[in-house]
Amino acid sequence: GAGVSQSPSNKVTEKGKDVELRCDPISGHTALYWYRQSLGQGLEFLIYFQGNSAPDKSGLPSDRFSAERTGGSVSTLTIQRTQQEDSAVYLCASSPAGTGKETQYFGPGTRLLVL
């Protein structure tokens, strides 16, 4: 079946602009995760959704970052007033039920460049 998809694949924006990144998880997967991967860095956890609820927002780096999920499916990560340090690859992953021992299936990522 279809894997996790993300759009856009690449986004170039100017400092101060808002951006929206989209994630389509695998159909039927309850859990959805957002990570950020900066150059030479690991996978930094941002936020987790169980259904439409976000029980763990501890990784969001600032109040410029927000995310929502509707219908237990698509999720949008919004970055307001982008800064150059926001430049990174934003990865989304999903898993069937959200227990920590499940395989997480990753999307291809959105490469964000803030000029």
Added chain:
Amino acid sequence: GENVEQHPSTLSVQEGDSAVIKCTYSDSASNYFPWYKQELGKRPQLIIDIRSNVGEKKDQRIAVTLNKTAKHFSLHITETQPEDSAVYFCAASMSDQAGTALIFGKGTTLSVSS
């Protein structure tokens, strides 16, 4: 919260040699330890995982060992091949908690030369 340290950050080996990547974690409650492989320009994919009730797990040329007392776990790749070249990430989580996220190490870039 959990913190995962991964070493080395880069590793270069000759084809056929073995490669070992080590990770340590801080939270003794963590009990699930997966390893992901990310090839250049591609998404991370799970290659092997281990739960805290076992000390070692093998899958062909890949093995993972876990020492819960010392809070460290390692990935072993034998008979390395050029296609093993990638970034490898270890991770830890408390799998008994619903809604727990994986905490990843910073990754190891493995280069296998022929």
